[in-house]
Amino acid sequence: MQSHLAEPATATSPLTADELVLMDRYWRAANYLSVGQIYLLDNPLLREPLKAEHIKPRLLGHWGTTPGLNFIYTHLNRVIRARDLSVLYICGPGHGGPGMVASTYLEGTYSEIYPQVSEDAAGLKALFRQFSFPGGIPSHAAPETPGSIHEGGELGYALVHAFGAVFDNPDLIAACVIGDGEAETGALAASWHSNKFLNPARDGAVLPILHLNGYKIAGPTLLARMSEEDLTHLFRGYGYEPLFVEGHAPERMHQCMARILDRAADGIHAIQQRARNGMTAGCPRWPMIVLRSPKGWTGPKEVDGKKVEGFWRAHQVPVANCRENANHRRILEDWMRSYGPDDLFDGEGRLKPELRALAPRGERRMGANPHANGGVLRKDLSLPSIRDYAVAVSGAKRGAAVVQTTEVLGQYLRDVLTRNAQNANFRIFGPDETQSNRLGAVFNVTDRVWMEEIEPYDVQLSPDGRVMEVLSEHLCQGWLEGYLLTGRHGLFSCYEAFIHIIDSMLNQHAKWLKVSAGLPWRKPIASLNYLLTSHVWRQDHNGFSHQDPGFIDLVANKKADTVRIYLPPDANTLLWVGDHCLKTWNRINVIVAGKQPEPQWLSMDEAIRHCEAGVGIWSWAGTETTDGLSPDVVMACAGDVPTLETLAAVDLLRTAIPELRIRVVNVVDLMSLQSREQHPHGLADAEFDRLFTTDRPVIFAYHGYPHLIHRLTYKRTNHRNIHVKGFIEEGTTTTPFDMAVLNELDRFHLAIEAIERVPGLKEKAGPALGALRDKLAEHSRHVRSFGEDMAEIRNWRWTGGSKPSGL
């Protein structure tokens, strides 16, 4: 298929004959090493005829995409050297591992990081053996791969990671290879629109390289079978200038790729120069490359009479029975020898010097680009004192102040933005809800990033904004991941129910963090921070579809040293938690906090002590006496609405049964409930027993699905007396208080449960129990309208004693 954009093959040939030969040899070396990784245990340089025992007993790996990846890497090396560019190589194709490993080995970075994989025959043997091998490396780009910020396991996130990496990195280019399989995913399809958030004056550039090799595992790909006309339309529609490189004859392809890469680099440079000279308006049309090359390019054409090169049979291992079948082994040997290993490696197995000279030097090598190991570039944020934003709470009038807790955090975040504006290393991400989630104070100092047209009546939009809003949780998550992985900081604020959209991205990021933590050369990156607001208990008219607290459960499944879950009950605790999360690294921090007006419970001093402990007795709220007797019942709570309902329940109980000894325990840091062996934040058993007793009923009001509390406390002495109320999947369009009632988390249900669980109390407190049940019934008759709850619910205020906090 002839491109209508690329010049005819007879046009300028940017490579001299010598250059072309050298580059082709370099490419052949990378291909040779890629095949070696898939097949060989020994005889890495083919210095003797290939025997069965040289071949891995089980052949695992993916050849199909690899020669194209190597081709791109080789050509990027040329433009990096020619223009002294700083380039990140993002390897989208799922199983492109052999390629990226081969190319970083050839440039020397692999051996610098892993000295046992040395630049000689022994190193080659180690390189081959470890690939797709027990205790070795996976068959895709991964944390172990030098130069990678991107795991090739689950597909869809290459392009969004690339954009995240170049935001606020004006001198960086992310060359992002996108396989035509990955291009079918939802996340990738939306990612193309990221260009509308890239400001050429302050950000770097992304060079997308769509690699159409035609096939997935067992069939063709959608984009590869689109006509060039449709592809041109599609990418022009997305706002790019597509440049086509198509074919298979190496010589012509080298010249074409060199020419097109020069055009792309010129285009990027021109766009950036214009913008940096103040001449840009609107979204520039960035170049992108469509590389159409055969699947399994340069591999066996046919095996056993069946088409392999240029077909899906080249996807994994093109010739399969090389240990058992001498004919297959011969095909493999011929194939590997076709690259001319003796022409590539010297007697010791070292890449010949004229080829080594083709790789960039030092940190310009893509495997050594420091942006790919963001921890080495990470600068701590400058953070204001949370005391400057404290909500005044006095022991005498707890609950009197009613504020929107996220609005208070918004003020703090505003100043985080200001203090770090110079370093340009903090951004806020989210669907279109920054204002709706009450973080609007940030718009006093910044705007939403917007590169398309801005109308005169628009507000809070600018190309220089640091708030990134797009109605795609995938893009928010992926941009933030890319931003963090390259050494910066951020916060993702989202509707609680819809954060499930990125469950699988969270999984993959958690895996990346776990594996990276085991690699000493990877330095810690800033934590991935979520603020989940507009939560399950305050959906009102949005109803059931917006009610889902299950993200916490997903996160709790991850490795304990990676995840933290915080449920601050008021503004001062939220300030502490938010500030704390921004100071941590290599974590996934989930903060759940409502955006609606809520009473405030703790002074800043109390909040700090409480949050540092993670969990504590709110003695001001309980009715325990100081006579050393155990409480009759522990009322525990985690989450803002559960805390409110618990305190209201205590009020009811205190009035109805003054002699009842109630202890109130509030949990901010959910992981403190787990045993210390399971989680570093876990309370020691003795401390847990001190708080929750060893034998008293615990009525635990919890924000999410109840079983998580059971699971976290499973090993605790008193676990069988813990009775959890939480979301039991009862949702609808109704008032906030009625939502609590439907899920039995309201003050009446909590108080009734307490009476029923304290041995002997039910009999003594019959009238009180009856009165509470009557109140429940009365409530149901009252649920008529938003804002029309029973007056005693609407007007309830905490009236507990003014004794000093025991925190």
Place this chain on the structure above:
Amino acid sequence: MQSHLAEPATATSPLTADELVLMDRYWRAANYLSVGQIYLLDNPLLREPLKAEHIKPRLLGHWGTTPGLNFIYTHLNRVIRARDLSVLYICGPGHGGPGMVASTYLEGTYSEIYPQVSEDAAGLKALFRQFSFPGGIPSHAAPETPGSIHEGGELGYALVHAFGAVFDNPDLIAACVIGDGEAETGALAASWHSNKFLNPARDGAVLPILHLNGYKIAGPTLLARMSEEDLTHLFRGYGYEPLFVEGHAPERMHQCMARILDRAADGIHAIQQRARNGMTAGCPRWPMIVLRSPKGWTGPKEVDGKKVEGFWRAHQVPVANCRENANHRRILEDWMRSYGPDDLFDGEGRLKPELRALAPRGERRMGANPHANGGVLRKDLSLPSIRDYAVAVSGAKRGAAVVQTTEVLGQYLRDVLTRNAQNANFRIFGPDETQSNRLGAVFNVTDRVWMEEIEPYDVQLSPDGRVMEVLSEHLCQGWLEGYLLTGRHGLFSCYEAFIHIIDSMLNQHAKWLKVSAGLPWRKPIASLNYLLTSHVWRQDHNGFSHQDPGFIDLVANKKADTVRIYLPPDANTLLWVGDHCLKTWNRINVIVAGKQPEPQWLSMDEAIRHCEAGVGIWSWAGTETTDGLSPDVVMACAGDVPTLETLAAVDLLRTAIPELRIRVVNVVDLMSLQSREQHPHGLADAEFDRLFTTDRPVIFAYHGYPHLIHRLTYKRTNHRNIHVKGFIEEGTTTTPFDMAVLNELDRFHLAIEAIERVPGLKEKAGPALGALRDKLAEHSRHVRSFGEDMAEIRNWRWTGGSKPSGL
């Protein structure tokens, strides 16, 4: 902005002056009812001046998108009547509820389903009151909405639902309105490519209507600010013919929309005619409409001096303080009166007859289209007998047959396809893994659907295929949902780790099912069936990124009457489970079964008895005697790999400690572990106690995260003696057996745990314990290569006694 595709306004005006006036009045009626729903408690026809008490105390709802939705509905009614079309209305915009409710009320379907919302003044009052009101209806299209198959809560799935609905429905057109907010999501961006799977000869048509009203909740949308040239490129690139309708003056807009809708309907008809006459080759270029109209069209232009119509301030409630602020109330009253209610409704509050005549009749009304209530159209599948596919297993040689269990299911599915080919109501969905997941037998009778070019060397591709493969889990899930919701059947086969990509879609579908089950007029639809294979224990070189069994946990959070989770240990049990799931309705069934060769345990008779019970003692595998003594230990297992390792552990124990009384319990139906109060499949407590004892240690080998077993058995007598081994987030590139070791799920760990948990046994069995620990150490020295496990692991076969099964 002038369209370059639409003819100038002076061109043909398809509506007569009378028609135009009538249609405009109909549109005004829908708009009037929409505003009424958002604002009014009383005085629905404005027969008296508007007073504060007529207005809802809390105003909730979304006006911005609604007039556009009503405009589209009105115009679709015209083409339906003119051409006798069967049209589904898919309302993508998240909060378009008032529009779809208003339009189905006007055509009469709403009152037929909900007689209390009658067609008179009292009914109007009820209609208004219930909207976004406690105990009423949500502010988006929902199961409660007549004519909807689509919940407007989470965004992204409108278009993929539309395609799912029309597959195999040749006479159906899904008119799918996509908001410009939703258009930013990943799922939607990928959905446009669904046209490449739509065969005009056998399927219906989708008419996408991209509704650009310019703004999300607080800022502009990406697509609305794209130039018309870029939009044209983009949608031509996706393979559509975009037709533009742009403006705000009603008269011109009515004529333009009528003309464009006629063109679209003509285009669809022509494509279908050509294809059905055998003249199609490749993908036709289907028409789509881009409707650019002001946000909050026909609403207040300004409020308090601030721009509202045509801006994001029109998103929700354009004028907010109508109860308190007389000026605001006047704006509202003027706005509502601008629609001329007396010109629309008669004295009784009934839509005037000349307007009512504009709606189609009977099932042609979009609110009454039977495809939107798929249960009424659902035909049971014709299923073959599973005995025809049984793997022969004899009591004497259990474990001798080694087969790929999913390969056996593939043969069964092949015949399901054949038997239901005539009804054309069964499809298989998945990323590109049908073959890789060993279901390849289906390709003996069908192909992958493929509408793009087919090369001569391609295999198993055809426009008539019934296997839908695309590398987007979002599309697979969404198509299947649309297919099920319109009364058909299907199966989604997927890699276990990557099914998390559709977590949030599963949540929304589960919510849809729960709410629908409470609506007597919605008839049951076929279950959503997942086959998760390529699971956590068999990832080999794919490594950690492909290892995640957490989807089960997500599903287990759903309402008990909706979800089922099956872990068949071999082929015959998988056959029973697969067959059973295809017979169920209104469920989400998750089947987890590996694709690698595994020993087979149960004969078909045994498998049927075992699966019907859901859980049972495998007495042939245990060493209990018939003397009535309790076992010393229960070895429980759920999942194919855990079952294998448990049986191998029993082998080790039996040899080492012949006197140990071991009971083996296998669990197929995970929900049987829960108490009967929690789940309809739950075992009665007495039965659970009979199987698991009340006091003996239970070593439970489980496929996924261990805590789920604790959670499900939390209320059982013996729960504190249940010790679960499962996935503890330890993954890497290694052999299958080593994966089990890393997570302590292997035979050695299980046997050691058993010895340690049986009181007093540790002391007696010291040498056996030492030998097992030595084996573990020996294994670690052996993990060198795939296929090189210790011989005794590799060659292990079940050698248990040949006593008859006690099942």
